[in-house]
Amino acid sequence: MAAVLFGIAAFASTTRTWLNVQLPATAVQTPDLAVSGSDAATAVTAFAVVAITAALAASIAGPIARWIVSVILLVAGVGVVAASYTVISDPLQGAAGAIGQAIGVSGSTDTVVTLTVMPWLALAAGILIALGGIWMALASRSWTSSRRYAPAPAPADAGTTADGSAPAGPPAGEGATTAPAPGSSAADEGEAPVDDIDSWDRLTRGDDPTTYR
Template sequence: MPAWARKSTVVLLIAVLALAVFGTTTQTWLSVSLDPAQAGAGGDVLDVQGSKAATAVTGLALVALAGGLAASIAGRIARWVITVIIVLAAAGIVAAAATVLADPLAAAQGSIAAATGVSGGQAQVEATAFPFLAVACGILLALAGLLVVPAGRHWKARTKYDVAGRGTAAATAGPVDEIDSWDRLSRGDDPT
């Protein structure tokens, strides 16, 4: 099996990228220089975290993380579904972070209004490096999500039901334990 296709490598890559995106939301995305008339509310510079500037990014990062962990135990068809979920979550991360970068003042309005009590005010807003980092990690997360399908072909079967042709061998052998007896009953064989 190639090193890039190992289950642990793919799952760890998705988890690290999702946690990196989540980590960016805990940092300052926008630095707001308030109007001097509004600055009396608590200073002239307001830092806006990513979780407040783009609230969807935090949730989408957790969805991608859960998808990556689920891919480690999923079957072939479920891995396709999980891949779609991870790629859509990554696309949402990129779109939300790009929206903040496209109009930082609109993204900071809620925090400005909470700090000053005035909504719709003007301020000088500068984006930090963290929204750019979220976009980059989101793109890499989408690529890592797409890696699940080709890498999954190299992963060993996780249960006896995933192995082709094993059902007939289990039906002819005697039951090993109670679970095998129940499985034979499910197939229509009476183990007694």
């Protein structure tokens, strides 16, 4: 869940303004530019989506798959950090595409580009995503996997008891267990399923076959 939240934070930061651009006075009169993170660092958006998807997959992954998810989270976190740091270290390069579209020239020395807090937020989220991947690799070794329908134990031989001896029959004159009526099954009588066919019949009707285990 932490990795999902950090991925969402990184993705959300790319929808906000990363760079404020003041164009040179000699250029064609255009308003100042506000460059979003999705334009300044497209890779951050992609890595954030990968991190969110991988973190969600961890909830249903097995032991081996968790290691794979951990590696993906680590790579995604490092990718977010690298892309964010590139913009932080060189804001003008991050805004070059938006400046070129506005005035046709992206290399003007008179252009002033200032950073907002959003690139730093994405950088912090990337670090936390990477740490989440490392933590998952270490902690998931003790996680257990559970399934709704666990395999049923093998039934004992009807002709023998637990110690291998033949079961004693009912005394003479007393009622004995009778087989279900033709065309019906134990599942239809409200009893525990006696074989796989009865279990499938119960499951088809929407009943839980594990109730009788």
